[in-house]
Amino acid sequence: MSARSVPAELPPLPLIEPATTADLIVAFISSQMEQTGFSRIVVGLSGGVDSATVAFLAARAVSAGNLLAVRMPYRTSSPASETDALRVVQALGCRTERVEITPMVDPLLGLMGDAQGDAAQVRRGNVMARQRMIVLYDKSVEFDALVAGTSNKTESLLGYTTQYGDAASAFAPIGDLYKSQLRAVAEHLGVPAEIVTKPPSADLWPGQTDEDELGRTYDHLDRTLFALVDRRWTVERCVAAGLDRDLVEWVATRVARMEYKRQMPAVAKISLRTPGIDHLYPRRRPGSRR
Numbered sequence: 001m002s003a004r005s006v007p008a009e010l011p012p013l014p015l016i017e018p019a020t021t022a023d024l025i026v027a028f029i030s031s032q033m034e035q036t037g038f039s040r041i042v043v044g045l046s047g048g049v050d051s052a053t054v055a056f057l058a059a060r061a062v063s064a065g066n067l068l069a070v071r072m073p074y075r076t077s078s079p080a081s082e083t084d085a086l087r088v089v090q091a092l093g094c095r096t097e098r099v100e101i102t103p104m105v106d107p108l109l110g111l112m113g114d115a116q117g118d119a120a121q122v123r124r125g126n127v128m129a130r131q132r133m134i135v136l137y138d139k140s141v142e143f144d145a146l147v148a149g150t151s152n153k154t155e156s157l158l159g160y161t162t163q164y165g166d167a168a169s170a171f172a173p174i175g176d177l178y179k180s181q182l183r184a185v186a187e188h189l190g191v192p193a194e195i196v197t198k199p200p201s202a203d204l205w206p207g208q209t210d211e212d213e214l215g216r217t218y219d220h221l222d223r224t225l226f227a228l229v230d231r232r233w234t235v236e237r238c239v240a241a242g243l244d245r246d247l248v249e250w251v252a253t254r255v256a257r258m259e260y261k262r263q264m265p266a267v268a269k270i271s272l273r274t275p276g277i278d279h280l281y282p283r284r285r286p287g288s289r290r
Helices: 018-036 051-062 081-094 100-110 116-143 155-156 179-189 193-197 208-215 218-230 235-242 245-262
Strands: 041-044 067-071 095-098
Touching: 018 051, 018 067, 018 179, 041 051, 041 116, 051 067, 051 081, 051 179, 051 193, 067 081, 067 116, 081 095, 095 245, 100 116, 155 218, 155 245, 179 193, 179 218, 208 218, 218 235, 218 245, 235 245
Parallel strands: 041 067, 067 095
Antiparallel strands: none
């Protein structure tokens, strides 16, 4: 590529208007509550920006008195995560409970023995994520509430979630917000700055951060995903626009490979009308006529 053909700047990050976006999501939550007949929400509060933002949005939609924020630390969880989770509770004045998952998780982890390596880390992280969702769904029955999801669009597209763990929920308020967009909404809502600015982490083991585990920054990932998914650019067009080829190809491959995490389980079609394929009762969406 000649010097003349080098782009002046990379493709943009996906920008939004935070106030309008927050209003749209609050209206979405309200419509989901009305449609399902629930008035309360349960959210797992980790101390990170994703769950904090969902809590702020949920409190706007149903009031703080109808929101239960559940803190679910493991013995290796960072004390700072608990501190930040309590910042959210204090700011909102919502209900909260602390459920220690260590005695639930350790028996299963003990069956893994001395397994080491990346696969062992993933297995342990999945156990914690799924145990937390067991707790949330149990609390949803006790509190007569819906479980709000806390996964964002970047995580969903990359499959950086645990099936039936943090990916499980009754509805996904921030599921169409890239991480960079989420930060803007969080700042608008007044999420404590300590939470918005700290390095994103699932806090699955000491020192773990999302960007170290992914090997890429969220800004680079969002820029690439926005080009590939929202703009429907090809890999070659992304590269011509100045994005790194290795990054673009890695993202494109991962988005395609992780599609199975974003859909209900595939069904082997045998009969004339198969649940989930051609025997459907579409879930009513805001603004629909159904």
